[in-house]
Amino acid sequence: GDSVTQMEGPVTLSEEAFLTINCTYTATGYPSLFWYVQYPGEGLQLLLKATKADDKGSNKGFEATYRKETTSFHLEKGSVQVSDSAVYFCALSEGSGNTPLVFGKGTRLSVIA
Amino acid sequence: KAGVTQTPRYLIKTRGQQVTLSCSPISGHRSVSWYQQTPGQGLQFLFEYFSETQRNKGNFPGRFSGRQFSNSRSEMNVSTLELGDSALYLCASSIDGVYNSPLHFGNGTRLTVT
Numbered sequence: 001g002d003s004v005t006q007m008e009g010p011v012t013l014s015e016e017a018f019l020t021i022n023c024t025y026t027a028t029g030y031p032s033l034f035w036y037v038q039y040p041g042e043g044l045q046l047l048l049k050a051t052k053a054d055d056k057g058s059n060k061g062f063e064a065t066y067r068k069e070t071t072s073f074h075l076e077k078g079s080v081q082v083s084d085s086a087v088y089f090c091a092l093s094e095g096s097g098n099t100p101l102v103f104g105k106g107t108r109l110s111v112i113a
Numbered sequence: 114k115a116g117v118t119q120t121p122r123y124l125i126k127t128r129g130q131q132v133t134l135s136c137s138p139i140s141g142h143r144s145v146s147w148y149q150q151t152p153g154q155g156l157q158f159l160f161e162y163f164s165e166t167q168r169n170k171g172n173f174p175g176r177f178s179g180r181q182f183s184n185s186r187s188e189m190n191v192s193t194l195e196l197g198d199s200a201l202y203l204c205a206s207s208i209d210g211v212y213n214s215p216l217h218f219g220n221g222t223r224l225t226v227t
Binding site: 034 | 216
């Protein structure tokens with residue numbers, strides 16, 4: 001079945017450092033790919049998405065590019081802030097119909113001042 | 114527009130009891146999904162309802178059930194609680210549940226089974 005693999009956390013960075021969180025996927029078709037973020041005590045929020053190969057999703061300074069050849073969707077940000085401290089989830093959805101999202105296990109990011 | 118509302122926020126139950134969790138989706142959203150979140154397993158899909166019909170179901174035992182009402186509000190029920198059911202239960206709504214429609218999550222119900 002479909003699956004998502006994220007880099008293990010936690011990840012601790014200093015403010016203004018560069019962030020990369022790796023995500024690779026296994027899917028039989030052409031999935032849509034998502035990054036969700038969960039701040040402490042809250043539910044998940046959609047951060048960005050990409051629906052086809054070579055698409056780049058971006059939001060709040062975060063970016064991720066859908067790479068079909070490497071089945072990857074790595075999340076990047078050039079300069080992290082303390083307020084970016086959260087858990088980040090990579091997810092995929094089959095490219096048709098209404099199949100549910102499949103989530104990675106999440107990567108906890110802590111940014112220190 | 115109000116977000117997804119889940120009640121109660123916290124629950125403490127004893128093994129063998131049953132529990133009902135409630136979710137009110139964003140107005141106009143007809144699809145409601147439920148997920149169980151635990152530190153070990155991450156987010157696992159329970160089921161999805163659309164227009165009062167269960168459309169998708171995850172790999173959970175029959176003790177886990179749900180329903181959706183005509184106003185799109187949804188409930189999930191867990192009977193004969195086990196210690197392993199302790200988790201954060203998240204509800205998410207979307208306009209139609211189609212594969213690339215973003216999910217909007219509530220803040221969850223934290224269930225502790227003792």
